[in-house]
Amino acid sequence: MPILRAEPFLKNYYATWLSPASCLAILLYVGMFLLPFIIAFASGSFWIKVNTFLEQPSVVYTHELALLLEGASSTGNPVGIVWSSNQDYNDVFRSNFRVATVQTSEIDGDSDGINDYMTFDISVPLLPTETINGARIAFFFQYSLSDKLRLRMQTLGIVSDSTALTTPSSIYVDGDLVLLQRNLLLRQDNFQYDKPVVNFTEARGADASALSWSRIVSRYADRDVRTIFQHEKPVWTAGRSTTEAFKISGRVRYPRQAVRYLPGLWEVLKYGWIQYLAYFILVGTILHWVMGLAYHRQIVRTSMRVDPLPRYSGFKEHAF
Amino acid sequence: MRPQKQLLLFVLVIASAVSYVVAQSCTCDITANECDVNCCCDPDCSTADRAAYFSGGCLSEGLASSFNLAGLPTYSSDAAFEEVFQQVHYTYQKSVAATTSSLVQTAYKYGDPIQVQYSYGSSTLSASLPFPGPTMTNVCDDGTPARFLLEQSSACGRIVDNATFCASGSPFDPAYYTGYEVILDPATAAIGPISTSAPFCIASTTGSVTACASTNLTVPIFDPTTNTCAGAVMEVGYTVTYTVADGVAVIAAVLAQFTLGDAVVPSTSSSSSIQQRFSIAFQDIGKTGISTDRSGNPGYIVGRPIITATGSGTPIAIGPPITAIKDVYSPYTDTISCAAASDTGNRVPVTYGNDILTGCTLNLSLKDFQSCDIIRDQIWDLQTTVARDVSYIGRTGNPDVNIANNWAQIINFTPDSLTGSSSSSDPLTCINLLTGFSIEFITTDVGGGASAQSIVTGARYRYSTGEFKYSCTTPADCSPTALASSAAGNVTQPFRITTSISFVSLDRVNELAMPDPPKAFDTGDIFYPFHISASGARSTTRLPRKLVWLWAMGVATTMEVVHAVTA
Numbered sequence: 095m096p097i098l099r100a101e102p103f104l105k106n107y108y109a110t111w112l113s114p115a116s117c118l119a120i121l122l123y124v125g126m127f128l129l130p131f132i133i134a135f136a137s138g139s140f141w142i143k144v145n146t147f148l149e150q151p152s153v154v155y156t157h158e159l160a161l162l163l164e165g166a167s168s169t170g171n172p173v174g175i176v177w178s179s180n181q182d183y184n185d186v187f188r189s190n191f192r193v194a195t196v197q198t199s200e201i202d203g204d205s206d207g208i209n210d211y212m213t214f215d216i217s218v219p220l221l222p223t224e225t226i227n228g229a230r231i232a233f234f235f236q237y238s239l240s241d242k243l244r245l246r247m248q249t250l251g252i253v254s255d256s257t258a259l260t261t262p263s264s265i266y267v268d269g270d271l272v273l274l275q276r277n278l279l280l281r282q283d284n285f286q287y288d289k290p291v292v293n294f295t296e297a298r299g300a301d302a303s304a305l306s307w308s309r310i311v312s313r314y315a316d317r318d319v320r321t322i323f324q325h326e327k328p329v330w331t332a333g334r335s336t337t338e339a340f341k342i343s344g345r346v347r348y349p350r351q352a353v354r355y356l357p358g359l360w361e362v363l364k365y366g367w368i369q370y371l372a373y374f375i376l377v378g379t380i381l382h383w384v385m386g387l388a389y390h391r392q393i394v395r396t397s398m399r400v401d402p403l404p405r406y407s408g409f410k411e412h413a414f
Numbered sequence: 415m416r417p418q419k420q421l422l423l424f425v426l427v428i429a430s431a432v433s434y435v436v437a438q439s440c441t442c443d444i445t446a447n448e449c450d451v452n453c454c455c456d457p458d459c460s461t462a463d464r465a466a467y468f469s470g471g472c473l474s475e476g477l478a479s480s481f482n483l484a485g486l487p488t489y490s491s492d493a494a495f496e497e498v499f500q501q502v503h504y505t506y507q508k509s510v511a512a513t514t515s516s517l518v519q520t521a522y523k524y525g526d527p528i529q530v531q532y533s534y535g536s537s538t539l540s541a542s543l544p545f546p547g548p549t550m551t552n553v554c555d556d557g558t559p560a561r562f563l564l565e566q567s568s569a570c571g572r573i574v575d576n577a578t579f580c581a582s583g584s585p586f587d588p589a590y591y592t593g594y595e596v597i598l599d600p601a602t603a604a605i606g607p608i609s610t611s612a613p614f615c616i617a618s619t620t621g622s623v624t625a626c627a628s629t630n631l632t633v634p635i636f637d638p639t640t641n642t643c644a645g646a647v648m649e650v651g652y653t654v655t656y657t658v659a660d661g662v663a664v665i666a667a668v669l670a671q672f673t674l675g676d677a678v679v680p681s682t683s684s685s686s687s688i689q690q691r692f693s694i695a696f697q698d699i700g701k702t703g704i705s706t707d708r709s710g711n712p713g714y715i716v717g718r719p720i721i722t723a724t725g726s727g728t729p730i731a732i733g734p735p736i737t738a739i740k741d742v743y744s745p746y747t748d749t750i751s752c753a754a755a756s757d758t759g760n761r762v763p764v765t766y767g768n769d770i771l772t773g774c775t776l777n778l779s780l781k782d783f784q785s786c787d788i789i790r791d792q793i794w795d796l797q798t799t800v801a802r803d804v805s806y807i808g809r810t811g812n813p814d815v816n817i818a819n820n821w822a823q824i825i826n827f828t829p830d831s832l833t834g835s836s837s838s839s840d841p842l843t844c845i846n847l848l849t850g851f852s853i854e855f856i857t858t859d860v861g862g863g864a865s866a867q868s869i870v871t872g873a874r875y876r877y878s879t880g881e882f883k884y885s886c887t888t889p890a891d892c893s894p895t896a897l898a899s900s901a902a903g904n905v906t907q908p909f910r911i912t913t914s915i916s917f918v919s920l921d922r923v924n925e926l927a928m929p930d931p932p933k934a935f936d937t938g939d940i941f942y943p944f945h946i947s948a949s950g951a952r953s954t955t956r957l958p959r960k961l962v963w964l965w966a967m968g969v970a971t972t973m974e975v976v977h978a979v980t981a
Contacts, residue, residue, distance in 0.1 A: 154925055188887065198770075261687070331552050333548075
């Protein structure tokens with residue numbers, strides 16, 4: 095005859111409250127719940143304090159840029175050429191100002207609604223006697239994240255390079271706009287930097303050096319969250335014809351970024367719980383076995399009673 | 415046999431064959447018959463040597479494996495040697511290649527260098543048709559060939575460092591580009607000359623290009639007082655005509671169109687560079703009908719010109735491409751100023767998807783302010799020279815002039831004051847000038863992914879009126895000598911006008927808006943583990959919106975069809 099169903103009888107161990115057996119039971123039960131926490135906590139990273147997610151930011155070039163070309167004239171005098179998209183800024187540097195032609199386009203290569211890169215092509219007319227050896231360009235962007243938290247900020251991407259070539263005609267630069275964070279982002283709205291990086295109205299203010307490059311760069315570096323334009327060393331081309339304009343071209347790519355953020359309460363508790371539970375299974379199994387050993391072998395004295403046989407009430411009339 | 419045993423046997427066999435043992439050896443004795451300094455085990459060193467100039471301790475005696483050369487493998491067969499080299503790919507051996515003539519002896523195919531032939535006595539020398547262009551530097555490299563059916567254009571500089579740069583046979587002499595004959599078909603070695611058409615001349619003051627007074631091509635003439643090389647080659651445009659018969663392409667003729675101008679250098683004693691331009695186009699004379707360039711088929715391609723049409727009420731004919739102002743250096747005035755409206759080569763082409771901010775400089779003297787109407791008209795002309803003539807733009811890259819919905823009418827309300835006569839109460843102020851001109855486009859993408867097509871939905875001209883006022887920025891601007899009536903035409907001030915071109919995509923308007931707060935329950939990510947491989951490149955949470963639209967449109971169309979059928 096096959097066994098159709100097995101039902102165990104329980105062995106119940108009894109002892110008075112003030113007995114070694116009760117003390118052991120209390121000790122083991124407390125240990126069973128406390129030990130996993132102590133082990134998990136002591137082995138480190140119990141409370142998760144940093145987490146990351148990947149997201150392609152939504153970057154928009156704000157159609158603002160500032161440009162400085164430096165070099166020397168054929169007689170050795172310094173040449174500094176300034177251009178920006180802001181009229182106030184241009185007015186401040188009127189004596190060094192030159193009209194540039196700027197062409198930009200933002201390309202969404204995979205048509206997913208997020209721009210993938212921006213190309214730029216800048217041409218600055220020069221006198222035949224002028225030679226440009228240094229170029230500094232600042233592009234302004236609006237940078238947003240929205241997957242796990244909301245971040246929106248105005249940022250800068252700067253190219254700054256110089257060369258020893260005698261008559262360079264162009265410079266090409268290509269790289270990534272990379273997120274730089276000193277602190278963790280919070281899982282809330284991070285809009286504290288959603289304001290212009292450079293306040294061009296300062297051009298009309300009392301502080302004449304408010305819009306100097308060093309001030310712009312240092313004020314930007316004060317920020318805890320910002321972007322940098324990370325690129326290979328720009329490529330300069332030698333040899334410029336007398337009537338030719340100086341050209342600056344390149345590409346700013348907006349890659350997918352790993353963003354570090356401060357996990358919220360439920361995320362912290364979840365990771366803690368997973369670790370606690372893992373140790374609880376291990377510790378609980380061991381202590382359960384220890385407990386069984388102690389009572390079964392009567393290492394601590396207890397009285398034991400087996401469950402009585404359930405009352406059997408004979409045949410049921412409606413049984414099949 | 416078990417692998418361990420196999421290995422043991424192999425080691426034993428090798429050991430017995432080579433039978434090397436490690437032994438003491440005088441490894442510092444590396445000069446025969448001469449004492450190596452500080453090498454105490456060198457038998458060439460006498461005790462006297464050691465005492466005389468050895469300093470410091472002895473160099474250590476090394477351990478060297480002693481071996482039997484007879485037992486080592488040798489490679490006398492080329493095949494066995496090559497087998498070893500075949501296994502190692504990364505050697506310099508690959509960089510040593512046999513040099514052969516790259517000129518083909520068969521009929522021209524796309525990309526083959528066009529061949530030319532130079533005469534040397536009774537024999538000939540073959541080469542490829544030089545198509546100068548910048549290579550590593552911006553200096554013209556004549557070594558790059560013109561390639562069959564490859565339309566190209568280039569601009570590069572010719573170095574000028576002596577007064578003979580303009581002489582006969584120099585790159586500024588048209589003969590430099592015609593001193594050889596073209597091989598029309600390498601298979602048959604048929605040849606023909608490079609023919610020339612009547613040259614164009616660049617007007618020295620305005621920069622506009624017109625047919626030269628003389629149709630002859632002559633050696634340019636150098637004027638040492640102004641350092642000017644008059645009649646120098648500034649541009650060469652080749653047109654290659656060809657026929658296709660029996661599956662073979664044969665060049666019919668090569669026509670060179672020269673554009674001559676004045677090459678002005680600051681000095682012939684120091685090095686400078688003059689820019690030349692080159693272009694080459696191909697034409698199948700067997701085909702009738704004129705080929706036209708599309709800017710995409712059907713949607714626009716970024717970087718291609720915006721297609722325009724003229725006409726009022728309905729588009730009548732394809733118009734010229736819109737261009738914008740630009741500053742250029744003029745050697746005649748030695749200033750940087752606006753390129754003339756007629757100087758199309760020095761204007762910025764308006765192309766799809768390219769946002770442009772450009773401008774140019776007018777150098778105006780006090781005297782010029784007495785005739786503001788001339789300035790007003792000049793600025794109007796510079797800003798709107800092409801734009802005012804066109805009234806439609808193609809919504810796609812391949813619009814048909816006969817189909818009205820292929821075109822969008824440009825929204826254009828021209829203020830009347832920007833042309834004609836108007837004067838300010840201040841005689842040194844010119845008012846109602848078109849200092850800012852904007853051309854704006856609204857675009858949209860239809861479809862998603864790789865098949866998305868870019869469509870222009872509308873265009874608008876915007877006019878910003880401004881004024882010029884002669885100001886005393888520096889004392890020199892308004893010194894008594896500068897303001898003297900005789901000098902008033904000599905002192906100029908720069909005045910700027912700007913043009914902007916903007917493309918706004920309807921699909922990107924959302925990108926500027928504040929993003930929605932992140933979702934606590936991101937449904938897009940629920941089945942993430944099952945599409946890990948697909949999400950490697952980008953975030954999974956952003957489903958292609960376009961695909962959703964396509965799907966929605968598909969559903970809508972289907973419902974419409976069902977409705978029509980059932981009704």
